[in-house]
Amino acid sequence: xxxxxxxxxxxxxxxxxxxxxxxxxxxxxxxxxxxxxxxxxxxxxxxxxxxxxxxxxxxxxxxxxxxxxxxxxxxxxxxxxxxxxxxxxxxxxxxxxxxxxxxxxxxxxxxxxxxxxxxxxxxxxxxxxxxxxxxxxxxxxxxxxxxxxxxxxxxxxxxxxxxxxxxxxxxxxxxxxxxxxxxxxxxxxxxxxxxxxxxxxxxxxxxxxxxxxxxxxxxxxxxxxxxxxxxxxxxxxxxxxxxxxxxxxxxxxxxxxxxxxxxxxxxxxxxxxxxxxxxxxxxxxxxxxxxxxxxxxxxxxxxxxxxxxxxxxxxxxxxxxxxxxxxxxxxxxxxxxxxxxxxxxxxxxxxxxxxxxxxxxxxxxxxxxxxxxxxxxxxxxxxxxxxxxxxxxxxxxxxxxxxxxxxxxxxxxxxxxxxxxxxxxxxxxxxxxxxxxxxxxxxxxxxxx
Numbered sequence: 001x002x003x004x005x006x007x008x009x010x011x012x013x014x015x016x017x018x019x020x021x022x023x024x025x026x027x028x029x030x031x032x033x034x035x036x037x038x039x040x041x042x043x044x045x046x047x048x049x050x051x052x053x054x055x056x057x058x059x060x061x062x063x064x065x066x067x068x069x070x071x072x073x074x075x076x077x078x079x080x081x082x083x084x085x086x087x088x089x090x091x092x093x094x095x096x097x098x099x100x101x102x103x104x105x106x107x108x109x110x111x112x113x114x115x116x117x118x119x120x121x122x123x124x125x126x127x128x129x130x131x132x133x134x135x136x137x138x139x140x141x142x143x144x145x146x147x148x149x150x151x152x153x154x155x156x157x158x159x160x161x162x163x164x165x166x167x168x169x170x171x172x173x174x175x176x177x178x179x180x181x182x183x184x185x186x187x188x189x190x191x192x193x194x195x196x197x198x199x200x201x202x203x204x205x206x207x208x209x210x211x212x213x214x215x216x217x218x219x220x221x222x223x224x225x226x227x228x229x230x231x232x233x234x235x236x237x238x239x240x241x242x243x244x245x246x247x248x249x250x251x252x253x254x255x256x257x258x259x260x261x262x263x264x265x266x267x268x269x270x271x272x273x274x275x276x277x278x279x280x281x282x283x284x285x286x287x288x289x290x291x292x293x294x295x296x297x298x299x300x301x302x303x304x305x306x307x308x309x310x311x312x313x314x315x316x317x318x319x320x321x322x323x324x325x326x327x328x329x330x331x332x333x334x335x336x337x338x339x340x341x342x343x344x345x346x347x348x349x350x351x352x353x354x355x356x357x358x359x360x361x362x363x364x365x366x367x368x369x370x371x372x373x374x375x376x377x378x379x380x381x382x383x384x385x386x387x388x389x390x391x392x393x394x395x396x397x398x399x400x401x402x403x404x405x406x407x408x409x410x411x412x413x414x415x416x417x418x419x420x421x422x423x424x425x426x427x428x429x430x431x432x433x434x435x436x437x438x439x440x441x442x443x444x445x446x447x448x449x
């Protein structure tokens with residue numbers, strides 16, 4: 001299947017869109033983590049048990065998958081600029097009912113609706129970004145977007161406990177609504193749709209100044225190939241695609257635990273007060289930024305030097321997952337001080353974030369450009385089920401062993417470790433992007449013959 005044009009005709013616009021989408025990711029993840037950071041005062045006011053809180057925390061992802069898939073298919077036909085604007089506005093509006101919720105049921109409904117509105121954000125953002133960057137330059141901008149998420153979590157950890165202390169936990173939701181509205185205005189003014197596949201094929205043929213670079217027939221062939229579609233049953237049955245889904249599931253499980261239970265673990269399991277727990281959470285999420293950017297840069301550098309995507313993308317992902325899993329098990333085997341546990345947790349939570357940066361690039365390499373948005377959305381939908389299940393599983397464990405026992409939370413992270421190792425071993429065995437690309441190309445050729 002044809003590669004995205006290696007030309008880069010509008011770098012300023014490309015990076016403007018990148019930074020706007022990075023801010024969107026920041027808002028997205030503050031929306032996700034705010035419930036975890038106000039868990040203690042919220043649970044006390046609404047009289048929520050650990051199991052009930054885990055249910056509400058996981059409810060954010062109940063319609064996350066459905067809306068992600070639906071909007072993913074829509075993104076193949078509707079400009080991503082307008083889809084992202086609609087998301088930003090809806091997020092802002094949905095903060096208001098959360099701020100005034102007076103019951104567990106009301107809060108649960110709000111979180112379900114917000115999850116449905118936020119679900120498509122990452123795949124649509126990636127799809128929008130990929131219209132601006134060729135394949136071998138995609139690792140870094142996607143990693144930057146992911147760092148927007150990390151910065152959002154960092155700011156949330158530092159600021160939300162302070163806001164809650166001075167003005168009450170409900171004020172956080174009102175502030176998030178205002179920030180979401182401000183982003184929507186900026187996106188309406190500065191957001192742009194990236195070049196289409198046909199425009200990139202034309203640029204590859206003639207250059208930005210109109211001077212011909214390659215034969216018109218080759219450019220026409222590239223555009224025609226890019227428009228070819230494959231049966232989704234073949235794509236979704238491909239071993240490489242299934243392995244990417246499994247890796248994503250394990251990474252989202254990690255994310256779900258961090259967003260919903262990490263602040264409570266620091267406060268109740270390790271004995272920190274609310275503000276200290278927020279700062280500890282900020283340290284944990286801040287560690288993801290250098291780790292993710294560094295590994296993404298290394299992967300992109302390997303690609304630039306001619307390494308295969310299996311070596312430059314698959315192997316680093318699997319190594320990161322196995323190392324993270326090993327670290328998660330250490331607190332269960334060795335008696336450590338609370339600060340040492342926080343340090344280990346910071347590294348263990350940071351390593352799997354590489355999956356978020358590289359998984360979309362692996363999928364984009366395997367499938368035609370015209371189906372990329374839908375497949376990345378399907379991946380996010382399936383993978384995010386991990387984030388829906390993880391808080392509920394942890395809630396049951398904490399309910400059984402007690403919310404003041406650090407062992408309860410560490411047992412939950414041990415389950416996470418098992419999932420990471422299983423996904424990594426499967427990927428090492430069956431995830432071969434180049435092989436899958438060739439296989440699917442043959443299927444597409446036979447279908448059009």
